[in-house]
Amino acid sequence: MIFKDKTVIITGGSEGVGAAAARRFAEAGANLMLVARSKRNLESVAQELRDKTRVEIFSMDVSNAEACVDLFKKTEFEYGRVDILVNNAGFHQRGPAENIDAKDLGKMIDVNLKAPIMLSRIALPYLREAGGGAIINVGSLAGRTPVPNSATYSASKSGLRAFTYALYEELRDSGIKVAVVSPGPIDTGFIMSDVDEVSDLTFSQPISTADEVAQAILDLCGNKEREKSLPAISGFLTLLTYLMPWLGPLMRPMLERKGASVKRRLKSNL
Numbered sequence: 001m002i003f004k005d006k007t008v009i010i011t012g013g014s015e016g017v018g019a020a021a022a023r024r025f026a027e028a029g030a031n032l033m034l035v036a037r038s039k040r041n042l043e044s045v046a047q048e049l050r051d052k053t054r055v056e057i058f059s060m061d062v063s064n065a066e067a068c069v070d071l072f073k074k075t076e077f078e079y080g081r082v083d084i085l086v087n088n089a090g091f092h093q094r095g096p097a098e099n100i101d102a103k104d105l106g107k108m109i110d111v112n113l114k115a116p117i118m119l120s121r122i123a124l125p126y127l128r129e130a131g132g133g134a135i136i137n138v139g140s141l142a143g144r145t146p147v148p149n150s151a152t153y154s155a156s157k158s159g160l161r162a163f164t165y166a167l168y169e170e171l172r173d174s175g176i177k178v179a180v181v182s183p184g185p186i187d188t189g190f191i192m193s194d195v196d197e198v199s200d201l202t203f204s205q206p207i208s209t210a211d212e213v214a215q216a217i218l219d220l221c222g223n224k225e226r227e228k229s230l231p232a233i234s235g236f237l238t239l240l241t242y243l244m245p246w247l248g249p250l251m252r253p254m255l256e257r258k259g260a261s262v263k264r265r266l267k268s269n270l
Contacts, residue, residue: 001222004029012089014041016188020214063110082126083133087116094197112156132175144238179220183230200259
């Protein structure tokens with residue numbers, strides 16, 4: 001896909017993968033609407049990129065349905081069109097499900113699943129008016145295989161993956177591409193600021209960079225893939241554990257030992 005003069009909405013656009021995707025799209029000539037709760041952080045990214053392209057910001061909670069509607073109205077007002085929606089905003093409260101406050105359990109569902117569904121629904125008339133486009137959802141390998149102490153997060157990302165595949169089929173002949181990128185651990189504050197609480201199983205997988213995930217987002221806008229797992233070897237492993245459910249518990253002790261070793265190394269470098 002040619003991104004020059006296209007309009008891209010990125011939720012969670014103030015840091016991590018969202019900011020990295022914003023940089024990639026800016027380099028490709030797209031106009032940006034960056035969304036996050038922190039106006040200050042959004043403005044910092046916007047200022048960095050405004051010498052390359054047009055950038056607007058919209059501070060909001062993605063779980064607020066009225067704000068989601070306002071986001072698209074503002075984007076159309078500023079740019080006259082919407083071509084791509086990147087559902088990247090996420091929330092993760094780690095720990096055993098019985099120890100997590102009910103509000104945080106609900107927030108994970110609201111931010112990771114409900115919000116992308118709402119935003120995608122609102123986006124469709126705008127994308128049709130633009131003659132087509134793309135909706136790219138940022139999932140997780142935790143949505144492909146359950147992760148202990150991340151039960152609700154895994155559920156939310158699994159639901160997002162299922163929604164992506166179903167919506168892809170609904171829009172097959174519409175000119176609107178729907179896809180999901182499913183990364184493992186990423187070198188961002190989303191997990192690196194909370195290393196002790198991240199499961200050893202998570203750290204058993206190679207760590208991707210935010211820029212690698214961002215590039216996958218751009219690639220999915222224009223290719224024929226419905227899902228991109230990062231890294232590929234981890235995607236293959238989650239496929240095996242899905243097809244052969246007995247394999248996951250069998251491999252888990254070995255993977256957790258490996259992940260614990262990686263975690264100790266990471267903590268020593270912090």
